[in-house]
Amino acid sequence: MANGQIRADVKPGLQVNVILKNDQRSGVKTTGIVKDLLTKSPKHPHGIKVRLEDGQVGRVCDILST
Template identity: 85%
Template sequence: MANGQNRADVKPGLEVNVILKKDQRTGVKTKGIVKDLLTNSARHPHGIKVRLEDGQVGRVCEILSSDRLV
């Protein structure tokens, strides 16, 4: 499993775990499908920021599957 810190590893359609802004203190993970990448830099130490298909925004902490493409 990749950790989501490299932008090249994160693509729309991937199933990922993200940590939402409201959950940063607790580290609660939210599972979803990537819709948009919001981080422009090639790498981010806290994870690439993405918008999920349900509209939630968070930083990728785990990439769960790389085989599902939209």
């Protein structure tokens, strides 16, 4: 299972776990489908920032499907 820190691994349509901005302290994960990639750099130490299909924005912590 990839950890979501490399932009090339994250693509629209993948099912992922993200940590939303409001949940950063608690570490609560939210599962969803990637709609858009918001991080432009090829890597990010806290995970690539994405917008899910339901409109929520968070950083990818786990890629569930490939």
